Amino acid sequence: MxxxxxxxxxxxxxxxxxxxxxxxxMPIARARHGGRxxxxxxxxxxxxxxxxxxxxxxxxxxxxxxxxxxxxRTAHHTHAPAQVLTAARWGIPxxxxxxxxxxxxxxxxALRGVTAGAALSAWIRFHRRILPARDRFEVASFxxxxxxxxxxxxxxxxxxxxxxxxxxxxxxxxxAVFAAIERRNRELRAGRRxxxxxxxxARPTAERSALKDRLREQLDAPGLAGHRAEAAGLYxxxxxxxxxxx
Numbered sequence: 475m476x477x478x479x480x481x482x483x484x485x486x487x488x489x490x491x492x493x494x495x496x497x498x499x500m501p502i503a504r505a506r507h508g509g510r511x512x513x514x515x516x517x518x519x520x521x522x523x524x525x526x527x528x529x530x531x532x533x534x535x536x537x538x539x540x541x542x543x544x545x546x547r548t549a550h551h552t553h554a555p556a557q558v559l560t561a562a563r564w565g566i567p568x569x570x571x572x573x574x575x576x577x578x579x580x581x582x583x584a585l586r587g588v589t590a591g592a593a594l595s596a597w598i599r600f601h602r603r604i605l606p607a608r609d610r611f612e613v614a615s616f617x618x619x620x621x622x623x624x625x626x627x628x629x630x631x632x633x634x635x636x637x638x639x640x641x642x643x644x645x646x647x648x649x650a651v652f653a654a655i656e657r658r659n660r661e662l663r664a665g666r667r668x669x670x671x672x673x674x675x676a677r678p679t680a681e682r683s684a685l686k687d688r689l690r691e692q693l694d695a696p697g698l699a700g701h702r703a704e705a706a707g708l709y710x711x712x713x714x715x716x717x718x719x720x
Contacts, residue, residue, distance in 0.1 A: 493554035525571030528581035575705035
């Protein structure tokens, strides 16, 4: 592992360790992102949409917004257990997006250039930390986010007594959300020179898919059997069904 790879790995592990603890993460995040009311949960936040990175967060946030008749104060995209735990403690309606662990880990490996062990550990820590608060938030699987997101919003309304607009998951509405994602991607790419920037887009790309194919062998290593088993168990406790077999 090169010095740059080691540095990236250490930074990744540190981030996904610190963001698991509200007392540590929230003050730091408020100091850094205090000017972004849509980032961190506040007392007047109406809905938190969170999940581990690469869990359909961008699609869910934009799909939700497209179905509302008025601006809704949301918080999203920290990918931090601390955000979910803070929202749960305050009684803020919260929707947690859960992607199968091996798919999520592969996406992280491709995105961040980290090892399979680090990516799986991050997924496990996120879900292990929020599990005690499971009865205080709603869950949507990745398949539901990408196939019937409106059903997840309807459950949020039923659980929390809210009246958010429900996304109609038609081909036309889905295409409109992906178009919005593309506009967001162009804004993120603006002014950047790194060719690998395409790997972070919030929708599949041919380059990222090819890279993930090369990384699967690392994720299937015998030494990670314990991690894979723990992650599969956590997935089942959140979604109520076994993790899909790749």
